[in-house]
Every structure is written in C-alpha cells, then in structure tokens.
Amino acid sequence: MTRPVILTGDRTTGALHIGHYAGSLRNRLRFQDTHEQFLLLADTQALTDNAHDPDKVRRSVMEVALDYLAVGIDPAKTTICLQSHLPALAELSMLYLNFVTVARLERNPTIKDEIRSRGFGRDIPAGFLCYPAAQAADITAFKATVVPVGEDQAPLIEQTNDIVRRINTAAGQAILLEAQAVIPQAGRLPGVDGKAKMSKSGGNAIALSASPDEIAAAVKAMFTDPNHLRVEDPGRVEGNVVFTYLDAFDEDRAALEGLKAQYRRGGTGDSKIKRRLDDILQALIGPIRERRAQLAKDPAFVRDVIRSGTEKARSRTEATKREVVEGLGLFML
Ligand code: TRP
DSSP, rough: OOEEEEEEEEESSSBBBBHHHHIIIHHHHHHHTEEEEEEEEEHHHHTTTTOOOOHHHHHHHHHHHHHEEEEOOOTEEEEEGGGGOOHHHHHHHHHGGGOOOOOHHHHHHHHHHHHHHHOOTTTOHHHHHHHHHHHHEEEEEETEEEEOOOGGGGHHHHHHHHHHHHHHHHHSHHHHHOOOEEEOOTTOOOOOTOOOOOOOOTTTOOOOTTOOHHHHHHTTOOOOOOOOTTSOOOOOOOOOOHHHHHHHOOHHHHHHHHHHHHHHHHHHHHHHHHHHHHHHHHHHHHHHHHHHHHHHOHHHHHHHHHHHHHHHHHHHHHHHHHHHHTTTTOOOO
C-alpha cells in the first residue's frame, strides 16, 4: 500500500512560533506516520515579498529546518527539501503561468489580502502576484493530494486545482492530481496581545526557542477579560486570550472545562489561569528549546538533512515535469 502524499511548507522569513505549532507542526507530527510527507522550505516564495532582504531569507532556511527537527519532525519519515534547489518547480511554474490569467490571480482572496497588508499599492512584484502558480507547481510536482495549511491558504489550493484541471484538459489525460486542503479545526491562534494574527514582526509571538522568562513575560502580559476587575467578579472565557491558548494546548480537557466554569462563576483570579497556561507552555516549549539548541550546534547535520531531502525531492519533481511537458505535447529529447 502506498501512502497518500502530503506536501506542505513554510516561507523562510524567520523562525517559527507556537502559532505554527498549534496550526500545522502538530498535525505534521501525526502525518509522518500515516502519509508520505514532504516539507518544503519555501525560500523562493519568501523572496516574492522579501527581495530587499535575501539575507533574511537565506538565514531563515536554517531556522525553519531547526524548528522542524526540534519539534520532532523525523527526517527518516518526512522529507525536508529546499524550494530554490528544485528546478522542476520553477519550470512547472513557467508552464502553469500560461494556464492562469492575471485577472484570476488578482481575484485570489489570499493575494488580495496580502497585497493590502503589505502595502504594495501599484508596485506589486510580478513574482508575488504569480506565486499561486508557483505554489500549484509545488503541490502538483509531488503529486500531493493532501495539503495541510492554515485557513488563509485555502484559496491557493482552489487555484491549484483550477490549474490542475486546465493542464489535464490540455493534455487530454489526468496527469496531475487535485489536492485537498486540510485546515486545522481550531483556527488561527491569536497573538499574545489578542490581535488576530501572531507574527514575529508584530512582536506578539512566542517563539519555539523562547526562554522560560520570555514565556512567563508573554503569559503575564496576556489580555484576559477587561471587565474582570476583582477576583469575585464573573469572568468571560470567550475572547479571553489565556483561554484561547488553553483551548489550543491544555490536554486535560475535563480540568479545563472545570476551570472555565469556575472563571465564569467568579472567584477565580487571572493569576490562576495564567499560572496554568505558563506551566503548560513551559512543559511544551522546554524540550523543544533544548533540542533546538543542541541541533543548532551541528549545522552540518541540518544541512545534510536538507541536502539529502532535496535530492530525493529532485527526482520526484523532475519526473512530474517530464510528464507535463510530454502531456502538453511539447518536443521531447
Ligand atoms: N504559502 C505557504 C506559506 O505562506 C508556503 C508554501 C509554499 C506552501 N509552497 C507551498 C504551503 C505548498 C503548502 C503547499 O507559508
């Protein structure tokens, strides 16, 4: 029995944080035992909105790879590979660009949002506008049918499937496979300040390498219920960042429900719920931080993991590219 193929990845723009852990890394740990999993260090895609800072993109390759390994991604089970070193991805992107219109790219809700949030105005890098075609190349080159991503990425998977259908129609045969986005039920973890998006640049993230003091400080500063002024007052659980985090990380669901009931009733201080969250995050991040520090001492090992993963991915993606070139009826040598 061959396992279904997963392809997912991250732009290499900085180290990952616990939002990534809750949203995707945790799922990937499970998937590596049930699927054939590829993780893409998406440095070329990172460049589409970071062309002014290629140093950051390069350095982040190592950071993200360290994060993967530190949380328990096992290179014997999961293939970690580097986008810029897989020429077939670039070649497929070029072919796919002929099967998508500029209007369709501009209509993509993810792209629209990102253009707005990055303040590109009229100066949108062409590589940025076109990255959905490149992401379609990433996914299809591996013949992935399962793509675990955050909610914000769903329109990219839809656009991938559009391209898949167009290529298959042009080729008169089903060369490429449609993919399904797997989106975590819990939704996105907010920043420690309660803002919808946790991001390193926003200064509201807890890194996977956070020190005990950094974790404690983040929890201490966390937004709770502004109307819960005295311990005796009833408190709100909804919109309370501490409870949102407990929902994401507390494995003792029964105890958590009990704590919520107590908090709603009144008589439970913020310090108590924060202490519980601090304990849980220290226990989660502690071992990740230690493993990460150990691995960081051996960059040659991490580099080897990326190199051998990229080699394995190279033959896979090259084979798909040849099928597409041939399927489209281009000249073969
Ligand atoms: N767009 C993803 C992100 O922003 C990274 C990515 C690149 C990706 N190629 C992919 C995700 C293919 C899933 C599948 O992090």
